[in-house]
Amino acid sequence: MNRGQFIVRRLVQMIPVLFGVTLVVFGLLQLIPGDPAAAMLGMQARPESLAALRTELGLDRPLWEQYLRYLGNIVRFDLGDSLKFKVPVSALLGERLEVTLVLIVYATLLMIALSLPLGIISALRKDGLFDQISRFVLMVTMVMPAFWVGIIFLTYFSLKLQLFPVSGYGDSWREHLHHLFLPALTIALSLTPLIVRALRTSILEAMSSDYVRTARAKGLREQAVIMTHVLRNALIPALTLLGLSVGYLLGGTVIVENVFSLPGAGKLLVDAITARDYPLVQSTTLIFAALVILVNLLTDLIYTFLDPRVNL
């Protein structure tokens, strides 16, 4: 099978998942105990406005019709209007997504910058002092709640030392990088332990493999063995994990965007919940799932380029 066929098959496999995802998001509204319209407008809502909202959302229609209508709208990229902000959801999400995407790319880069040296040194000096200290520190950073870390960073680096702005996203790329440093670092810290552990394991596995023994036996310098033989093979599993972690990263943005008051999609989700704007909650959740599916697809594609052994 060539790469083109692989891509087509991978896209076809996505179809049932996409259907399922819309079904879950549609089902969210059905989970609301009682009348969704009343839940959105509150206790004091007048009967006329309740009825109007029910008609607007199509809640007076049979369930299957509601779902088909919902599906039809999604296919046409029409996510409806936000109840709270009174603007089309797609416009709202568009501007918010930029912040979130820049944030996760930034966090990923920081994570790689942290994980590579830690994982390599830990594996090369297995069970040494550095390895033991790094493993303990990473065990701690893994269980620290991100919002707690964010609050501490915000207090010390932004408020006290005034090294970073307290909130907002900035206007230029320079400002974005400055504004987003602490939020990105907070997300990176929570995921670094998993990547380092995977990297350490795969480096150790590669080092005990036959091809590394051969490379050493033919008199290659240790540095060359590590760089060309060990790392090239050991990086692939870590990269896969990185691709699979995108859901985790996106979850992190919800927390961190709220701590650092960043105008991203994660902040929008929480604002929508606070405002009981359930259609907006649905759409935001849908977009997050779409991002995960897209990144997983990209990871699979990159994988076929990186590892020629992969059986398409």
Next chain:
Amino acid sequence: MIASDLDKSGAPSLAGDLPAGALSTLASASARPRLLRWRQRNLILGGSLIALIVLTALLAPLIAPMGPQDTDYTARLASPGPEHLFGTDNLGRDIFSRVVFGAQIDLQVGILSVLLPFCIGVALGCLSGYYGGRVDSLVMRVTDVIQAFPFLILIIAIVAVLGTGLTSIYIAVALVAWVSYARLIRGEILVARNQEYVEAARSLGASDAQVIGRHLLPNVITSALVYATTDIVLYIVLVTSLSYLGLAARPPSPEWGAMITEGRTYMATAWWISLFPGLAVVLTGIAFSIFGDGLADALRVRRR
């Protein structure tokens, strides 16, 4: 040493023919003393830390010098000292007492949250792996769909529609988190079901239920158990995060996440209000992580 070598190289062929118990008897016959010491170190350390935290939660009324909501207006925002070990907050509540009472809520959420997804996931994973066919593809398609969502975001969305509170969290976690257990168990059953001891049991006339319950489950459940220990940490961090977003426990609850959130405005001046409940989360997390590592070693489960 011997056992760990077996795990890496000889295990597939050896373990393939023998039920799990047999391998450990084989291996430990020669290498027992040194192995046990090393394996037990993490188990004992993690286990005693967990026991300590559980005891603190159970004996909270005896350990805490004040009630979680008791206010002392003469000692507001007092820094940590002999009078108030962890200091007091803006209302004069004793942070140490609140952290101790908070252990009741956070431990309960961590442990209870894991039960439902564990049971649902193990049951569906068994059915899916053992019977294959339509059951399998249905269960696997559902897990595909749920795993397409970022875990935290789907939980937040479900809790948001169900309404704030711990019950909503239990339901949301049950709906979402079973997929990882189902996948794990299914994978293990797929490997185990073709082995000779299963065939032997079947040829002796064991029913499907007996084969799954008596022969397969004991061999495959260990990995799910290890997974569950690490998940407890995840759920404790989850509930603190949801409290921060205003979706779980609300002030004045002494839930650790709610306490951190309440104290964040005083962070620059009275850092102890938010710091100590956070450290409590970290300590509990470390306890379960170490215990999970020890359990994985002892049960010879490869970590995820």
